[in-house]
Structure formats: C-alpha cells, structure tokens
Amino acid sequence: MAAAVKETVQRFTAETLKAASKQSTGCYVVPLRLRRAIKKYIRDQEDQHMKRKVLRLSESFNSIKDVNLQLAASTARELIEDPLKYVGSSKRWKIKSSYGDIGLKYRDDQTIAYVASRMPAVFSACHRVLTEVKRRLPGFSPTRVLDFGAGTGSAFWALREVWPNSLERVNIVEPSQSMQRAGLSLIKDLKNLPLIQSYGSIQSLSQNISKSERKHDLVIASYVLGEIPSLKDRITIVRQLWDLTEDVLVLMEPGTPHGSNIISQVRSHILWMEKRKTRKLAKASNQESKDLMTHKCGAHIVAPCPHDGACPLDNTGKYCHFVQRLQRTTSQLAYKQSNGVPLRGFEDEKFCYVVFRRGPRPSQSWPLDGMKFDTLKEQQHANKINHESLEIDSDDGFDSESEDTITIDDNNSKKMIKYESDINEPYASSENEEELGDENESTRADLGGGWGRIVFSPIKRGKRVEMDVCRAANREGSEGSFGRVIVTKSNNPTLHHQARRSLWGDLWPF
Numbered sequence: 001m002a003a004a005v006k007e008t009v010q011r012f013t014a015e016t017l018k019a020a021s022k023q024s025t026g027c028y029v030v031p032l033r034l035r036r037a038i039k040k041y042i043r044d045q046e047d048q049h050m051k052r053k054v055l056r057l058s059e060s061f062n063s064i065k066d067v068n069l070q071l072a073a074s075t076a077r078e079l080i081e082d083p084l085k086y087v088g089s090s091k092r093w094k095i096k097s098s099y100g101d102i103g104l105k106y107r108d109d110q111t112i113a114y115v116a117s118r119m120p121a122v123f124s125a126c127h128r129v130l131t132e133v134k135r136r137l138p139g140f141s142p143t144r145v146l147d148f149g150a151g152t153g154s155a156f157w158a159l160r161e162v163w164p165n166s167l168e169r170v171n172i173v174e175p176s177q178s179m180q181r182a183g184l185s186l187i188k189d190l191k192n193l194p195l196i197q198s199y200g201s202i203q204s205l206s207q208n209i210s211k212s213e214r215k216h217d218l219v220i221a222s223y224v225l226g227e228i229p230s231l232k233d234r235i236t237i238v239r240q241l242w243d244l245t246e247d248v249l250v251l252m253e254p255g256t257p258h259g260s261n262i263i264s265q266v267r268s269h270i271l272w273m274e275k276r277k278t279r280k281l282a283k284a285s286n287q288e289s290k291d292l293m294t295h296k297c298g299a300h301i302v303a304p305c306p307h308d309g310a311c312p313l314d315n316t317g318k319y320c321h322f323v324q325r326l327q328r329t330t331s332q333l334a335y336k337q338s339n340g341v342p343l344r345g346f347e348d349e350k351f352c353y354v355v356f357r358r359g360p361r362p363s364q365s366w367p368l369d370g371m372k373f374d375t376l377k378e379q380q381h382a383n384k385i386n387h388e389s390l391e392i393d394s395d396d397g398f399d400s401e402s403e404d405t406i407t408i409d410d411n412n413s414k415k416m417i418k419y420e421s422d423i424n425e426p427y428a429s430s431e432n433e434e435e436l437g438d439e440n441e442s443t444r445a446d447l448g449g450g451w452g453r454i455v456f457s458p459i460k461r462g463k464r465v466e467m468d469v470c471r472a473a474n475r476e477g478s479e480g481s482f483g484r485v486i487v488t489k490s491n492n493p494t495l496h497h498q499a500r501r502s503l504w505g506d507l508w509p510f
Helices: 002-008 014-020 032-045 050-070 073-081 083-090 110-116 119-136 152-161 178-189 202-208 231-243 255-282 285-296 330-335 374-393 399-411 430-438 491-499
Strands: 145-146 170-172 195-199 216-222 243-255 298-305 322-327 346-358 451-454 459-461 465-474 482-490 508-509
Touching: 014 050, 014 491, 014 508, 032 110, 032 330, 073 083, 110 119, 110 178, 110 330, 119 152, 119 216, 119 243, 119 298, 119 322, 119 346, 145 231, 152 170, 152 178, 170 202, 178 195, 178 285, 195 202, 202 231, 216 231, 231 243, 231 255, 231 374, 243 255, 255 298, 255 346, 346 465, 465 491, 465 508, 482 491
Parallel strands: 145 170, 145 216, 170 195, 216 243
Antiparallel strands: 243 346, 298 346, 322 346, 451 465, 451 508, 459 465, 465 482
C-alpha cells in the first residue's frame, strides 16, 4: 500500500526536473593542469616534424577503420543469433596477443602525435561519460579501478577530475611501452596520486595479483575495442573485463557506425549472458544459488540506454552516438592540419558508450508521476487573475509609495540581477555545472525507466520542439522503443521551455 502511494507523490518541480535531465555540457575546456602537462611533454620531445606525424597517425586510424569494415557482417550476425557460439573459446584467459589480433601498435612518433592531437578530445569524452556516472550513481566512489587500453592516460585524467579523493589503486593494461612511458611522463608532476601499476596484458595482470584483488569497483575501456578486428577476441576481452568488474563497467568507442556496432554487440552479449545466468540460478533449488541471486546477480544499463531490452536502433540505418564539444588546446591548434584553412577554436568529439552495473535495474516511480502541467491558456488565465489582484492591492492607500518604488527601479536599472540566459560564455566549463548539480540530491535522475535519452540534436521550430528519444517501453525497463517526441508551447509551456534548452545526450522525463 505504501509503495502504491509513493508512486503518485510528486518528486520533482519544474526546476529540479530540468536540472535532473541535464547530462550534456556546452563547450568543455580542458583543465589547465592537463594542457600544461601536454605542452611540457611535447616540448621535451623537441620534434620538428610533428605536423607530419599527426597526419600519419590519422592515416593509420583510417587504415584500421578500413580493415574493420571489411570484416564479414555475417560474423557479427552469427554472434547475435547464436551467442553460445564463442562461449567455449571466450573462457580462455590467454589470447593470441596483448589485445588479440591488434590492428595498431604505437611507435614513439605515433605516441607523440597522439598526445598532441587526440588526447584532449578523448579525455573530454571520458570526462563527459564519467561525470554522468557520478551524477546517476551518487553513492558510487570507486577506490580500485582498471583502465584497459589506457594509452597515454586520457581515462585516468578524467577519473582524477571526477573522483579526485576516492581513488586508491589504479591498474593499467597497455601493451605499448611507448604509450606507457608517455602516460607516466604526463602525470609525474601530479600530487596525491593513487597507487598505479602497469601491465602489458590481462594475462600479466591475472598472474601478478591475487584472486581476491582481481575485482575492481570500476573498469573502463575507452577507444580500444575498435583496434581489435577479430570479433571472437573482442568478445573474449569484454567477458574478461566483466569478470574483473565488481560494480561498474564503462565501454567507449568513436562515434562512427563501426564504433556503435561494437558497443551494440557487446551490450547485447553481456545482457544475454547475465540473463542466462539469472535463469539458471532461478531454476536451482539450493539456498546458495538463491543467495547469489540477491547479491548483484544480473546486470542493467546505467547509460545511455534507459532500458535493458534490444536496441531499437538496430537495423534502422541510424546509429546511437553522442558528441562533446571542446575548446581546442594550443597543441591541437599548432599541429592539426586543415588544408590551408584556419582551424576553428573548437572541435566536436563524437563517441559511443555503454555503462553496465551489476544487479537488477532498480524499480523507481517515473519523474512525471504526480505532476500536473497547465496549458498556455490556463497559465495566461492564472497570470491575469494574479495581475488583477496586484492592481487591487496597490489601490489601498499606497499609491505614492508604489510610484516611488517604480522610480527607484527605473533609475537603478544598471543594478538589475543578471539571469543565466543573459550571460554569454561560449567556453563555459562543466565544473560549475557539476557544483550546481551537487547542491541538491533531488536534482539527480534515478535509474528507473522513466528517463528517456535524447539521441541526435533536437529540432526547434518556433513554439514547437521535436526530439528523437530512446525510452523504456514498460515500467520495468525490460524493453525499449525509439520515437519522436513533439512538445508545443500551447499544450505544455513548462516542458516546452525545458525542451528548448535540451541538448543532444540529455535525458527526457516521462
């Protein structure tokens, strides 16, 4: 009875609803300490051919992309149709090489070019994703972290920005010695670092730490799965990373059709694997199996998906991806090519991601439950009544004081309070937004199925806003749907105001 009453209680106001929905940021500014570290690292290399190396690195990425796209589509289809096909081979801990059949081994010149041109953008995308994890999971503060395919440490820098005080131990898996050296060089001037241990492979990690220490609160693999052309080894690695995960697993790839396809494949596989395990435990009759079911059995998606069903964008010709705009650093402006045209002061980093958490999806009431919104006509009628009541009050012997008050306001118009919409900060940092979001716990969006995800940029046409939203199709969040949500000012001015300020990647309440 109490649960039924709870669902009808209004949980949000118009302002807190807007704050909870906000997940994307405007133009992100890379922290000063990272910009200085990159600049110092490049200066220490004293390389006179940096632009040429940046161009060669870009060509290397393109060649990897071409090789991956040549893989037969039937292989991916086999995995989705028959997930058991690779279960036997994926149980092996040791794989053929450090990542599998890796597509790119970084040399020193490629590492330098990567730090100068790509590291700020990858860091910004990682920061955007981890910031959302922190907002959606307010009680989550990882102490033990595994960074797989760490590269030069983009994810580590983002972890330090988001959770500066909780990190105690960070295990890094990176087969490239050049990348490892660069990562250590970049962080050598930082203070209060956690214990950092580097390994060349997952096999090396498992051999050098005890079985009780293999579990990590957070495991992240950013921009690395796409470098593994072999689908079999890719699934093997993801299963191994999931086995090393105690709580949260974050996977990120470039925002391309291929990157989105990789994320979709591993998302389907992990959810299928955990559902299969849950069914097996449910059939077991012994008490030990029932205890396992109550202790983080299963998995659910924290972000970006508001549901745990099949991706509704599969086989539609569209692909799920997001974008983070960042202000270009001096190293990017100095070394990136633009065919003779001056570079813009910003760039857009497109990325795909998925965040898993162990355990079933929590059951929550939906954000709009219990909320009532007035139409535009109802609001205008209410404002008219309020205005008339104010006029009646002003006629009760206070005419002269009212006139004096108006005169004072007019003469001191320069001292009027500036609202957020009056401030023009094209490169506003997301740090201020995080501080505002941390002030009130009621401004956080929970993990229930009532929060949809805005995919692609909203279309704003006068008093009408159209948004492509991925949402849960039921209260349990076990199925999903994708469709267009249309909000007009006449029907719901409150939500229309929120929709006008919504960005690609924000949440949308139901």
